Amino acid sequence: MVSSRGVNKAAALCLSLLGVALAFRLAAVEKAPPPLPVLHSGSAQVTVDGRDGEILYAITEKGPLFGLTPLTVLLGGEVASDPAGRAFTLTVGETELVFGPESESVVISGAPPEEAVLALSQRPQAASFGLLVPLDLLEISYGRVSGLAFRWDPDERRLAVSRPPANEVAVAAEVVHLSGATTVVLTFRDQPARYRVVAGEGWMDVQVPGGSFRLTGGEAAASDPLARGIEAEPGRLRLRLAPEVRASHYTLDEPFRIVFDLAATGEGATSLGAQRGAGGLTTIVIDPGHGGTETGAIGKGGAVEKELALALALALERRLEAELPGVRVVLTRTEDLLLPLAERAAIANQNKADLFISIHLNSSAGGRPTGAETYFLSLQASDRLAAAAAERENPPGGGTDGADSEESALALILWELAQAEHLAESQRFAGLVQAELNQALGLKDRGVKQAPFSVLMGAAMPAVLVELGFLSNPEEEARLKEEPYREQLVTAVARAVARYQATREPAPLAEARP
Amino acid sequence: MRRALAGACALAFAAVLAAGLACGRRERERPVPVAAAAETPRVRLSVELYFPGERTFLERERREIETTALPEDQIAAVVGALLAGPDDSGLAAVFEQPVEVGPCYLSPDGVAYVDLRSADGAPLPGLGSTQEIQTVYSLVNSVALNVNDVRRVVLLWNGTQPATFGGHLDTSLPLAPLRGLAPRG
Numbered sequence: 001m002v003s004s005r006g007v008n009k010a011a012a013l014c015l016s017l018l019g020v021a022l023a024f025r026l027a028a029v030e031k032a033p034p035p036l037p038v039l040h041s042g043s044a045q046v047t048v049d050g051r052d053g054e055i056l057y058a059i060t061e062k063g064p065l066f067g068l069t070p071l072t073v074l075l076g077g078e079v080a081s082d083p084a085g086r087a088f089t090l091t092v093g094e095t096e097l098v099f100g101p102e103s104e105s106v107v108i109s110g111a112p113p114e115e116a117v118l119a120l121s122q123r124p125q126a127a128s129f130g131l132l133v134p135l136d137l138l139e140i141s142y143g144r145v146s147g148l149a150f151r152w153d154p155d156e157r158r159l160a161v162s163r164p165p166a167n168e169v170a171v172a173a174e175v176v177h178l179s180g181a182t183t184v185v186l187t188f189r190d191q192p193a194r195y196r197v198v199a200g201e202g203w204m205d206v207q208v209p210g211g212s213f214r215l216t217g218g219e220a221a222a223s224d225p226l227a228r229g230i231e232a233e234p235g236r237l238r239l240r241l242a243p244e245v246r247a248s249h250y251t252l253d254e255p256f257r258i259v260f261d262l263a264a265t266g267e268g269a270t271s272l273g274a275q276r277g278a279g280g281l282t283t284i285v286i287d288p289g290h291g292g293t294e295t296g297a298i299g300k301g302g303a304v305e306k307e308l309a310l311a312l313a314l315a316l317e318r319r320l321e322a323e324l325p326g327v328r329v330v331l332t333r334t335e336d337l338l339l340p341l342a343e344r345a346a347i348a349n350q351n352k353a354d355l356f357i358s359i360h361l362n363s364s365a366g367g368r369p370t371g372a373e374t375y376f377l378s379l380q381a382s383d384r385l386a387a388a389a390a391e392r393e394n395p396p397g398g399g400t401d402g403a404d405s406e407e408s409a410l411a412l413i414l415w416e417l418a419q420a421e422h423l424a425e426s427q428r429f430a431g432l433v434q435a436e437l438n439q440a441l442g443l444k445d446r447g448v449k450q451a452p453f454s455v456l457m458g459a460a461m462p463a464v465l466v467e468l469g470f471l472s473n474p475e476e477e478a479r480l481k482e483e484p485y486r487e488q489l490v491t492a493v494a495r496a497v498a499r500y501q502a503t504r505e506p507a508p509l510a511e512a513r514p
Numbered sequence: 515m516r517r518a519l520a521g522a523c524a525l526a527f528a529a530v531l532a533a534g535l536a537c538g539r540r541e542r543e544r545p546v547p548v549a550a551a552a553e554t555p556r557v558r559l560s561v562e563l564y565f566p567g568e569r570t571f572l573e574r575e576r577r578e579i580e581t582t583a584l585p586e587d588q589i590a591a592v593v594g595a596l597l598a599g600p601d602d603s604g605l606a607a608v609f610e611q612p613v614e615v616g617p618c619y620l621s622p623d624g625v626a627y628v629d630l631r632s633a634d635g636a637p638l639p640g641l642g643s644t645q646e647i648q649t650v651y652s653l654v655n656s657v658a659l660n661v662n663d664v665r666r667v668v669l670l671w672n673g674t675q676p677a678t679f680g681g682h683l684d685t686s687l688p689l690a691p692l693r694g695l696a697p698r699g
Contacts (some may be wrong), residue, residue, distance in 0.1 A: 030577070165631065196519070289681060289682075290640075290681045293637075294640075294678075294681045295640035296640050296642065296681055297640055297641060297645065298640045301659065304640075305642065326538070338664035339683065340677065340679070341678060341682075360643055361642060362642035362643055362644050362645075363625075363640075363641060363644065363645045363650065364566070364642065364644045364645055364648070365566035365607070365608070365644075365645045365648045366565075366566040366567050366568045366604075366605060366606035366648070367567075367568030367569070367606075367611075369644070372528070375643070426589030436540075445527040451647060451682075451683075452680050452683065452684075452692075453643065453680065454678065454683060454684035455682070457684075461584070465682075466645060467642070467644070468646075470642070471642065472645070473640065504651070
């Protein structure tokens with residue numbers, strides 16, 4: 001017996017598939033018209049729950065378009081595309097939306113037939129850093145699924161995203177196993193007003209009275225040596241543990257997270273770390289900052305940034321090679337020499353690195369700040385570079401210096417774009433590094449930040465610059481001079497790399513050709 | 515890229531040379547050209563200087579400065595006031611060591627060239643990234659956000675344009691102010 005609900009679902013699915021086929025087939029046959037001219041573009045602020053981020057945007061005669069990938073980082077969801085870049089799938093919760101730069105419609109899986117194919121105000125546009133989508137696509141996707149409301153202020157160049165009050169508790173789970181221990185991170189979209197963590201025989205519960213959990217991720221828990229899975233039920237989220245496993249937990253803020261550390265209490269625990277391979281990471285480039293005549297920061301107690309950065313980078317290399325067998329680790333320098341900033345990223349590009357980590361120690365001109373902070377590239381740099389490149393191409397007062405100027409301009413833009421394509425992943429990895437440093441060392445959380453650091457611009461892979469402490473603070477300088485303390489820092493960064501590789505999407509397979 | 519850098523440096527050298535020739539007499543009479551020639555009408559400017567802060571990268575401090583209507587003099591006056599240090603003890607000096615402002619120049623396309631002169635030609639100090647951001651953008655923001663017609667700023671150190679001041683920021687290009695570093699007013 002087939003229920004009417006089942007018929008509706010089947011009809012919706014058929015219509016969806018038909019819609020996808022129609023939308024993209026028609027586009028292929030009729031050859032899509034060129035994209036609308038971009039009247040203006042740049043970086044805009046996006047505000048989600050009072051927190052600011054940056055996204056790229058473009059304005060056409062039909063309104064604004066926004067970079068989709070950074071928004072999925074802020075709002076959740078995943079984007080995938082076909083190899084040709086014509087059909088994109090945005091997954092928000094259980095809902096899939098299919099759209100592309102050749103169609104003014106979006107197809108929604110699981111929607112009623114009359115709502116399965118909806119018109120957009122304009123076609124999305126492909127850019128080198130990802131897809132730009134119109135505002136109504138965001139309203140259709142995140143608005144319908146997550147109840148988010150969007151408001152674009154063209155004068156302020158600000159996209160405000162607000163969430164309605166709801167009883168639904170959206171949680172993203174992440175599971176990492178390393179060195180015989182497992183870490184489970186539950187990231188909450190919103191911190192519950194009331195919650196508690198309850199331990200039982202073989203399980204740990206997160207209980208939210210009256211809450212309805214919507215869980216994404218965490219599938220790896222089912223096959224983890226120390227866990228048996230994560231289950232969402234009304235009012236509680238249960239982490240099931242393997243026999244003879246103990247769990248402890250702690251919380252992190254911004255975003256609110258509950259982190260469970262699992263460890264085996266019986267024999268054989270230490271060998272469990274070798275069960276997981278290196279995942280999608282093949283090469284990591286570590287860049288010890290400064291060198292040669294460029295000392296970097298110098299503490300009052302005599303600590304020199306270039307020396308400590310090299311010591312930390314060498315220790316991190318050893319740790320990663322031991323913990324992630326099969327991963328190649330390359331250092332931009334292994335001795336006291338000065339490398340131009342551009343050459344550091346070039347080394348990473350030449351080695352086809354999957355991850356670039358620049359190691360630094362900090363100093364400040366004001367006060368006595370302490371703590372670690374992790375940077376990824378600021379888009380403000382792209383505005384600056386693009387403007388500077390344009391000025392060189394067309395200098396005021398007449399004339400250009402021809403091919404040289406064009407080459408310079410092109411090189412600058414390409415460099416900047418090299419990292420722009422990876423900003424979302426850079427931000428995600430920066431968050432993991434910062435969380436591990438905060439937790440492992442109890443350091444003051446200075447947060448994930450953005451800056452136009454030159455060493456990050458040319459990296460064609462996720463790239464961060466980690467500041468592991470302030471040499472301008474005498475107490476922190478003294479700690480940084482001690483090897484055991486530096487080992488703790490290295491452990492924290494290595495754990496972040498392991499968590500990143502465990503949750504990193506594998507590189508797409510080459511398309512099979514007949 | 516190297517050619518691009520070389521081009522920028524050449525432009526900077528040309529600018530410094532032009533500024534040096536233009537201001538040569540004043541340079542000999544007054545090594546720090548914070549004031550204008552006697553015949554140029556004097557003006558009083560109300561400016562906001564950007565100093566390294568304790569809780570934020572940069573904090574503003576209002577100041578009245580006397581200068582002339584010439585943009586080069588205004589640039590030099592702003593930088594001179596900045597290098598003289600903050601009034602508020604909670605703010606920090608831009609440089610820990612003595613640094614003076616040398617010749618300044620404003621190109622027709624709004625790029626200000628500011629030459630910073632260290633005592634005895636000392637090299638750039640070692641800077642962590644936070645301190646480099648504070649140092650570079652205290653100068654860039656103070657000049658670009660206070661002197662009309664300045665859109666970007668090139669910083670020179672003892673007459674040459676460094677590729678980077680502290681090993682983090684690219685200073686081989688004219689820099690626009692970073693408003694996000696300033697506290698919300």
